[in-house]
Amino acid sequence: MAESPPIPAPAAPPARTGAPTHAPHGRPLALQLLAAAEALGQVMAGRGLDRALDRVADAERPGVQALAYEALRRWGAARWMLGRLAERRPAPALGHLLTTALALSQPGSGAPLFAPHTVVDQAVEAARRLGGAAAARFANAVLRRAQREADHWAAELAADVTARTNLPPWWWSRLVADWGLPTAEAIAAAGRQRPPMVLRVNRRRSSVDAVIRQLAAEGVEAIALGAEAVHLPKPAPVQRLAGFAEGWWSVQDLAAQAAAPLLLDATGERPAVPAGARVLDACAAPGGKTAHLLERQDLTLTAIDRDPQRVTRIQDTLRRLGLTARVACADAGTPADWWDGQPFDAILLDAPCTASGVVRRHPDIPWLRREADVGALAREQDRLLAALWPLLAPGGRLLFVTCSVFRDEGSRRIDSFLQRCPDARPLPGAPPPGHRLPVRDNDPGAPPAGDGFFYALVEKN
Ligand SMILES: C[S@@+](CC[C@H](N)C(=O)[O-])C[C@H]1O[C@@H](n2cnc3c(N)ncnc32)[C@H](O)[C@@H]1O
16 A cells, blocks of 8 residues: 555544444444454455445445444454464454454443443354354354453453554554654554544634534534634534535544645745745645645645546545645656646645554554555655655745654655755744654643644745
């Protein structure tokens, strides 16, 4: 996988405060567990979770998706437990079902989606449908033993890196080498949590106060986070909320919302990027940051993405929000194919990366990535930086962004870029290049932690 996923959250799982004992959406939970386990088996074989869920009928998808996302947040521990508790190795389909059920019936970081005993009962029923009475007996033995003996295994489980962190060993070693043990533990813990739902208000069509009032009228709690962002403590399905279709707001994490002001605003002695400026968004799909740039300023903006399907999503985003840009499907690294030769005043390069900073939103990522991906993506980031730098006018600025917490996809990229390009330097007065980690401030009143990002704002002499 050579690209990072879109930043907006996938359809939020149904918000649940208690632990219900029956499936929503009318389908027996046993069938939803089977569908989730089937999709997770595909993830373990290398397919992205959203694609794996494509086979699930639309009406069932929200429920199955919620189970699959939640199970992945405890998959490492569940897989470890299955290895310990099963007397023999089950067939793959039954193994995925049992791992799913173990993950959903053990304590996690949020309120359980279903009561543990319900998950166990329904998983036994699902095993019966899969492999008859023998499979049901096997499932019953494993799952009930896990319920009885979880405390007994806790210390041994904690000694296994993947069971404890829910990350592959190479990923964990990289976090520890980059950040030290306590911060690495905090980053890994953040990846096991459900993500906050944050909206970005389209200042051309609405305001934070108006959006909060409108949501309150529908019984949805919303809290202002500054002048443009709103936090929904209980995530809700996007399409059903007031104002989405009208383009009043978009879903965008707080850390991702930092890009547009960083690129456009006045910094130190440098004025803001003026109206009419020529701006390039080089890796733009699905258009979250493109739209934010255009919401803040009247720009002559070119949005490029290499993926044709994702390019249509940029156009959908702009249409919904009432914004315009020149949109092209192209490799940003070969400007000869798409550049008209007129220098840009500002460039946003939101580069493809491992997406190691957004694991809580895309919990399939650690199970899909390989260590070699980090080097390959770092080389692609270097290629894009080198190809786009000549397109920037003297005095112009470039914002390099990745949603990664690996230094190889952040500080090390920009350090080597600055060494290679004597006409580049960090923009004076701007926040210095740096990683933003997905770790919450200890202050209980602090806003929810943003996703993990790297930002570097450089200017051309
Ligand atoms: C992190 S996502 C961009 C998210 C987007 N900026 C937003 O805020 O909605 C990275 C994007 O880069 C695109 N991409 C990857 N390699 C590319 C290339 N060589 N040229 C143009 N786009 C590329 C991917 O298709 C993907 O859509």
